Amino acid sequence: MQDKLITTLKNNGYSLTKTRQALFSALLSGKPRTMRELTLDLASVMDRASIYRTVALFEELGIVVRVQQGWKYKVELSDKFSPHHHHLNCTQCGKILSFNEPAGFEKIINNLAEAHLFHLSGHTLELQGLCHNCQTKPTA
Ligand SMILES: [Zn+2]
Ligand SMILES: [Zn+2]
Incomplete structure (x- = not known):
């Protein structure tokens, strides 16, 4: 590196x-x-x-x-x-969890691009929601 x-x-x-x-x-x-x-x-x-x-x-x-x-x-x-990865983004506390996409996901993305005659150079994926902690906490 x-x-x-x-x-x-x-x-x-x-x-x-x-x-x-x-x-x-x-x-x-x-x-x-x-x-x-x-x-x-x-x-x-x-x-x-x-x-x-x-x-x-x-x-x-x-x-x-x-x-x-x-x-x-x-x-x-x-x-x-x-390493290539994606994020689960907690909209309440700001915590960001990283995850590796499951095998096959990359292929779906590639096929999608191909179907649009698009030459892919990369992709990002951000998931928003509440982390486990924030789900159990009452909102302020
Ligand atoms: Zn990816
Ligand atoms: Zn949270």
Whole structure:
């Protein structure tokens, strides 16, 4: 993964700096993170502005993607840097659970695209609802 990061940066004329390395490492766990969480985690390495700048660069280079949650978002590593997966999005507490799609799902998607003479380069799938915890909690 580290090599891939360096290659991706290099191919686009960028080098691996301490801040870029720190952001990448913070996302390696695979868990989608809010900008706030990243800002707190990386406070000792860089300020808020550099985090936003670095995330924007990573987005542009396809290293990270946004996981939209209503009007808010979290960021995580793209499929290039983490195994392909999808999200179950809790609309109440903001928890995001990841899941791998069942075998055969990818094929259904591919057939669907083919039926529309569409050349597929990727797909995302976000499921919204209430996590187990929030189902048992009364709404505020
Ligand atoms: Zn998929
Ligand atoms: Zn929840």
